Structure formats: C-alpha cells, structure tokens
Amino acid sequence: MTWLITGGAGYIGAHVVRALREAGERAVVYDDLSTGIAERVPSDVPLVVGSTLDGDLLARTLTEHSVTGVVHLAAKKQVGESVDLPLHYYRENVEGLRVLLEAATAASVTAFVFSSSAAVYGMPDVDLVTEETPCAPMSPYGETKLAGEWLVRATGRATGLSTACLRYFNVAGAAAPELADTGVFNLVPMVFEKLTGNAPPRIFGDDYPTPDGTCVRDYIHVVDLAEAHVAAARALTASPGAALTLNIGRGEGVSVREMIDRINALTGHDRPPVTTPRRPGDPARVVASADRIADELGWKARYDVEDMITSAWSGWLRHHPGASRT
Numbered sequence: 001m002t003w004l005i006t007g008g009a010g011y012i013g014a015h016v017v018r019a020l021r022e023a024g025e026r027a028v029v030y031d032d033l034s035t036g037i038a039e040r041v042p043s044d045v046p047l048v049v050g051s052t053l054d055g056d057l058l059a060r061t062l063t064e065h066s067v068t069g070v071v072h073l074a075a076k077k078q079v080g081e082s083v084d085l086p087l088h089y090y091r092e093n094v095e096g097l098r099v100l101l102e103a104a105t106a107a108s109v110t111a112f113v114f115s116s117s118a119a120v121y122g123m124p125d126v127d128l129v130t131e132e133t134p135c136a137p138m139s140p141y142g143e144t145k146l147a148g149e150w151l152v153r154a155t156g157r158a159t160g161l162s163t164a165c166l167r168y169f170n171v172a173g174a175a176a177p178e179l180a181d182t183g184v185f186n187l188v189p190m191v192f193e194k195l196t197g198n199a200p201p202r203i204f205g206d207d208y209p210t211p212d213g214t215c216v217r218d219y220i221h222v223v224d225l226a227e228a229h230v231a232a233a234r235a236l237t238a239s240p241g242a243a244l245t246l247n248i249g250r251g252e253g254v255s256v257r258e259m260i261d262r263i264n265a266l267t268g269h270d271r272p273p274v275t276t277p278r279r280p281g282d283p284a285r286v287v288a289s290a291d292r293i294a295d296e297l298g299w300k301a302r303y304d305v306e307d308m309i310t311s312a313w314s315g316w317l318r319h320h321p322g323a324s325r326t
Contacts, residue, residue: 001111001237002026004067006052006100007074008045009036011171011181012115012222016071017045018175019226020233028065030058031074040179052096055103062107069111069236070104071229072097075144078185079119079281082141093144094151101155111162111236112152113229118169118218118249120146123283130289131167131245139281149245156243162236169218169249169288171225173308180315187217188309191260192316195269201260205278208285214256216285218249221303221311231297249288250301259305266309 003020007013008029013036017027021042028046031038041047046065050057052074061067075093076082082089097114104112119142120135137143149165156163172188174180184193191201206213228248236242254262260273293299 001068001233002028002066003069003071003233004028004030004062004065005071005073006030007036007072007115009033009038009040009047010073011179011183012225013073014040014179015175015222015226016073016229017041018179019223019230020071021045023230023234025230025233028061028067030061035183037182052100053091055099058100058103059107062103062109067107068109069113069233070100070109071113071115071233072100073115075115077117077141079139079141080279082139082144083280086140089140089144093141094147097148097151101151105155105159105161109161110240111233112156113164113166113232113236114148114152116149116165116167117142117145118167118247118286118288120149120167121286124286128251128287128289129247131247131292138283141281153243156241160241162240162242164232164236164242164244164246166228166232167245167247168225169220169247169286171222172219173221173223173303173311174315175223175226175311177315177318180312180319182319187256187259188263188312189316191263192267192313195263195267195271196316196320200271201263201273203256203260203273203275204282206257206275210255210284212255212257215282216253216255216287218252218287219254219259219305219308220249220301221308224248224301224303228293228297228299231299235297244296246293246296247288247290248293249290251288251290253285253287254305262305263309266306267313
C-alpha cells in the first residue's frame with residue numbers, strides 16, 4: 001500500500017508517517033505547511049505542498065504517486081479559535097475533507113483513515129465514553145469533526161471505500177525530540193512555555209464539577225496514537241468495505257491540576273499554577289473507553305503519563321535551547 005498522509009508534516013502526522021514506514025508501508029506527505037514543518041518529513045518521503053481545498057493538485061498527487069490509501073489528519077484544531085471563526089473551520093475541515101474524498105474516490109483509493117476527535121462527544125455525563133455515547137459537540141471544531149465522520153461514513157457506504165474514524169483524546173509526548181510538539185495549544189507544551197519563561201502555568205477554570213474543580217482528560221502518547229493508525233490502516237486493507245469508529249485513549253482520567261503537578265515534579269520545577277477564566281467550549285470530563293479498539297484491532301496503549309511528559313520535555317528543550325530549565 002501507498003498511503004497519502006495529509007498533514008504529515010505536523011506533530012501527529014510526522015509520527016504517523018514514521019509508524020507507517022516502520023511497518024513497511026510507503027508514504028507520501030501532503031501538507032500546506034501552515035503549521036507543519038517540512039523538516040519533519042524524511043528526505044526519502046515525497047512532500048507535496050498544498051491545500052486540501054485544491055482538488056486538482058490532490059488528483060495529480062494521488063495519481064502520480066499511485067496512492068491506494070489515505071490518512072487524513074490535516075485540519076484546523078483550536079477549540080477557542082473555532083468559536084471565533086466558525087466559517088473558517090467549516091471551510092477547512094469539512095469542505096477540505098469533501099474535496100479530498102472526491103479526489104480519493106475518483107482515483108480508486110480503497111482505504112480512508114479519518115482523524116476525528118473526542119470533541120465530538122461534547123460534555124458526556126458518563127465516567128467512560130464509549131463509541132455509542134451520544135455526540136453533542138460544544139464547539140464548531142467538534143461539529144466539523146462530527147460532520148466529517150458523517151461524510152466519511154456516507155462516502156464509504158456509497159462507494160465501498162473502507163473507512164475508519166479515529167476519535168483522539170488528548171495527545172502528548174514524542175517518539176524523538178525532533179518530532180516533539182512545537183505549538184503551545186495543548187496543555188503539556190503550554191505548561192512548558194510558562195515554566196521555562198519563569199511564569200506560573202495557567203488553569204482555565206477551577207469551578208468544574210470534578211474532584212478538584214479542574215477539567216479531567218484522557219491523555220494518550222503520540223507513539224501509541226500513531227501505532228493505532230497503523231493498526232486501523234491494516235484492518236481496512238484486510239477488510240474491504242469495513243467501517244470502523246474507534247476511540248483512542250487509555251481510559252484514565254487526569255485533571256489539569258494533577259497534570260501540572262506531575263509536570264512540575266518531572267521537570268524539576270516548583271511553580272504553582274494560577275487560575276484564569278474558563279475557555280469557551282471546554283467540557284468538564286472526557287475519558288475514553290478503549291475496549292472496542294482492543295477487541296477489533298488488538299491495540300492497547302503502552303505508554304503512561306510520565307512517558308508523555310518526559311519525552312515531550314526532551315523535545316521542548318531541543319526546540320528551545322535557551323529556555324530556563326529550572
């Protein structure tokens with residue numbers, strides 16, 4: 001199989017490229033480099049710079065590289081920004097997906113893995129979120145991911161395309177320092193930025209209905225996440241017409257306050273957080289049940305929160321050599 005990885009120069013995308021190659025698959029990266037970094041793409045992996053809204057370029061790329069499967073990660077993903085810019089998010093995330101699916105089916109692609117999100121669930125009133133938990137997204141970002149799932153599954157039913165919608169929970173860690181998350185939109189790098197800048201980490205709201213008042217999330221190591229993509233890709237290859245919808249998480253909730261405490265301890269800091277107002281669109285608790293993916297793909301997370309923090313910290317220091325370490 002030859003897999004086109006959209007967003008393959010991004011943080012998660014680069015890990016998926018690495019995992020697919022280690023599994024013996026061929027990879028082609030398609031990325032507009034708006035947030036991706038070209039240097040993350042191995043020198044022997046083709047990189048096509050372009051938007052998923054460019055149907056002509058997608059069609060040429062799929063044909064010229066004899067692509068047989070797609071892993072679609074390219075998307076806008078900031079919850080708060082999506083509240084302010086819903087039209088932009090729908091254009092990039094939904095229309096971009098529609099254009100890609102149109103090109104992929106025209107090129108006789110047989111398998112399609114879609115990067116979805118736990119944001120499709122909104123604020124579920126359950127201890128563990130299963131794939132059957134009703135979806136009620138709280139932000140335009142979550143809405144675009146749910147609409148994307150509908151579009152992917154509908155295309156699969158209509159064309160026979162094998163599909164997998166993978167609902168990510170909170171991703172952290174790095175396979176290697178050079179592949180670490182360089183953005184500051186997720187909790188772990190946001191805390192790193194404050195600590196190395198000699199500033200207190202921020203908690204966005206401490207009045208949620210949780211044990212310590214801060215949001216509770218399920219954190220998954222990016223290496224585990226990438227390996228789940230490989231497992232899904234191979235399942236689609238082996239089962240034409242398959243339609244999978246799977247959570248990717250560990251089934252363990254960690255509060256924001258607990259996570260900051262662990263980061264402080266593991267990085268040698270002792271800087272208490274400060275509380276600021278809630279962010280729009282943040283649910284109180286979202287923790288995965290990962291039973292279905294274990295049953296259907298034989299996949300299970302191997303890394304814990306300490307692994308995520310320590311590997312991410314090594315990457316942060318590599319990308320910020322002048323940062324204060326204590």
